Amino acid sequence: MRIAELSKTTGVAVATIKYYLREGLLPPGELTSPNQARYGAAHLSRLKLVRALVDVGGLSIAAVKDVLGALDDSEQPTFELLGVVQKAITKAEAVDAADPAHQVVKEFLTERGWWHSDENPAAQALARVLVTARELGHPKFAEKMLKPYADACERIATSDVAYVLDDLESEDLLEGVVVGTVLGDAAIVALRRLAQQVVSERRLGAAREG
Amino acid sequence: MRIAELSKTTGVAVATIKYYLREGLLPPGELTSPNQARYGAAHLSRLKLVRALVDVGGLSIAAVKDVLGALDDSEQPTFELLGVVQKAITKAEAVDAADPAHQVVKEFLTERGWWHSDENPAAQALARVLVTARELGHPKFAEKMLKPYADACERIATSDVAYVLDDLESEDLLEGVVVGTVLGDAAIVALRRLAQQVVSERRLGAAREG
16 A cells, blocks of 8 residues: 555554654555555554554653564564563663662562562662652652552453463564553553542542441 | 752753743742742742653643642632543543444443543543554453453552542642552552563463473
């Protein structure tokens, strides 16, 4: 198909598709004349993936590039590539190495048997949350919330891993991890809002009746 | 303090602070001469909140404005303002009203007693996730994952509501909801990544031993 049709099918503007082509997020089309190219099913599915990562996942173009680079890399072992995609889809702004939040995160994760290393992007992201909570005057946030969140996340992760290992073909595994993680984040955030409404109504109702 | 000191204390560039002042995200400082102003503790805490919403929450400047407008509104009842902040901190790209994803979301939420309305931004966000899963070739995602995610989110929300109602002063309630929701999202996403690593290692280890 022509670029106009690719745009119509996906709802992505032609200018945006051209930008993705320049940035290498989409492979070049097959030239049919010096200034016209044809695009196929692979472009269509790649473009949908890029949009999901940007729109639903909120990933930067640089992070999308890292994800796609890993998906297209058939040389490295899956385990290595999993690390690359996990890093790309985890937004972590670095926290000063001397900040006590690192120690809180390390102790909490070690106690649960979840500690890997300081460089783990998710551990960095957690430290950033604790620093922000402290700066905003919520010093009890870590102490009160980390444990219930981690308990819930262990259940979530058990379902996530079962979905990837039991429901996907192994050649789709890496893309399945990316899609499942990004869509799962968005679904969990939305369901948390819905549950908060229900739980607070229930509690306020009980308080009125009691 | 001068703007330079506000910048130094928070790590936010002077140009960014000036932008926030122009956009009304920070109230004007007290003029000490025609082109110099002094800023106080209220500016400092407001600036930290803006940065948390932008950096950790990934909120747009427009969404931050809506949040701050609600926090500063002492006329409307808290319940109304809660709706405003929930909407502002929930990113939901609209899904075509005729899309079957709306019906899936409605049935799923109704069965749990969680249904409010089509306009609920979290219900919209959930429909967007289902549309994206379908377009990316993961049609089973909804069927497999919504229930375990919702179960986990009910536990998370119970802890969230307890934190806001039991641990915060009532005048801090609205800001507590904003901070708890935004920081909680980031903490949950990070802990989910950490749990996924642990659970998948455990499963692969068990497969090797078995």
